[in-house]
Amino acid sequence: MPYHHQKRIYIPTNARSNQYILAEIRVTDELLGGYDDVQDAYRQLSQTVFSLADKQEIHNIQIIANDKLPVVRFHTEAYSFETAEQIRFFYNPAYHEAQNLFATAGHRARKLRLVFLATGSELRSNSATFHAKVQYFMDSLLPLLPATGLAVKIRDHQHLSYDFFTKAKGNKETYGYKLRAIDKRYQARGCQLPQEHSALNYVTVSLPLSRKLKQRILPEGMTDFTPLYQYLEDKFLSAASTKQLSRLAMVANGLTPIVRNSKFETLESTAELQMIGFDPNATEQQFSRHWQGDKLAEAAHFAIVAGPKDCDDGGYGRFMNQVEEALRSFANEIDMDKEHEDLILRFHQHISYRR
Incomplete structure (x- = not known):
């Protein structure tokens, strides 16, 4: 492949783009001290946040005051649901707007946790403008809160997602992306980031464990699934190694x-969340395995x-x-049916800093 083409990735035109920015404010006694109780504090603080959002034309903002982790996905319908540890937001940035506590x-x-969900079209092109808007919002919000010296952490999450087999299903059209790091994109558009910031960029891939795949690998009636997981792990590692990809997890x-x-995050897995830690600057092989043969x-x-x-x-x-x-090599090795099965790929770009 010519070098100039290597700099671009051709992604299906039906790929979904998402951006959300998370502003985390540590709760202190001073922040809650001026209210009747914790619930009253959250209600009144949310009114302050939502009123300011209306004035500054931020159209989709969620406040999480129960320590649950937000997970954001594209959907044609807007809804959210809570688990014990997560709040999953589904929405279409083109037309869904909401304010919720x-x-x-x-x-x-x-x-x-203030979750700012990007709205409108061309999210990636407008991501720097949206980030600057959130920065200005937080600078305007902090003086309105009944506490001083509050610590705030900003996390900007962006991803492109698509079915890796979309071309086999009939959608032949692609768009060439010259993907760039968030800080370089923002600098080119006049959005300033602190010099001290953390960045992480990665791909996640979701493979449904189909009946066909299980029947091909596992003997009938077998309740030890180790052969299935080991087979997938071996094929994945082999395919990745041929392309010098060395920071991997299953x-x-x-x-x-x-x-x-x-390097910057405390990793602690829970009943719902599998935390996977990588040092992107380390040169040695990193592989994280999380599966159990009896499940x-x-x-x-x-x-x-x-x-x-x-x-x-x-x-x-x-x-x-x-x-x-x-x-492509991995899918061929495990004999996936590209016309009828999905392999969902997401390219994530994250950046975080304290403000």
């Missing part, structure tokens, strides 16, 4: 995989993390081309 009676949150234990930078999961999830050499100008295009070539 999520709190649990009697629970004092460790952090208030999760097939029924938990939601969450990828974090192990059958509905899907296997794989993660491939970008390294330092992928972060230069146009580097993510080369990285994504390597990922796609590895996945």
Whole structure:
């Protein structure tokens, strides 16, 4: 492939783009001290937040005051549902707008999480403008709160998602992306980020464990699923190694995989969340395995993390081309039916800093 083409990745035109920004405010006694009780504090604080959002034309903002983790996905219908540890938001950025407070009676949150869901069209092109808008919002909000010196952490999450087999299903049209790091994109558009910030870029892949796949690998009636998981792990690692992809994970234990930078984040898995830590600057092989032979999961999830050499100008295009070539080999090795099965790929870009 010519070098200039390596800098671009050709993604289906029906790919979905998402962006949400998480502003985390540590809850202190001073923040809650001026109210009758915790629930009253959350209600009044949310009114302050929503009123300011209306004035500054931020159209979709959610407040999480029960320490649950937000998970954001595209959907043609807008809805959210809570589990014990997560709040999953489904929406279409083109036309869904909302303001909601999520709190649990009697629970004092460790952090208030403000979730800013990007709205409109061309989210990736407008991501710097949206980020600057959230920065201005937070600068305007903090003086309105009944506490001083509040610590705030900003996390900007962006991803492109698509079915890797969409072309086999008849959608031949693609668009060429020259993927760039968030900080470089923002700098070019006049959105300033602190010099001290953490970035992580990676791909996740979701593979449903179909009946056909299980029947091909497992003897009938077998309740030890180790051969299935080991088969998928071996094929995945083999395909990745041919493209020099060395920061890898496989999760097939029924938990939601969450990828974090192990240098900056405290990693603690829970009953619902499988935390996976990577140091993107480390040069040695990193592989994280999370499956149990006595438990059958509905899907296997794989993660491939970008390294330092992928972060230069146009580097993510080369990285994504390597990922796609590895996945093409992996899908062929496990004999997937491209016309009838899905292999959902998401390219994630995260950046975080304290403000």
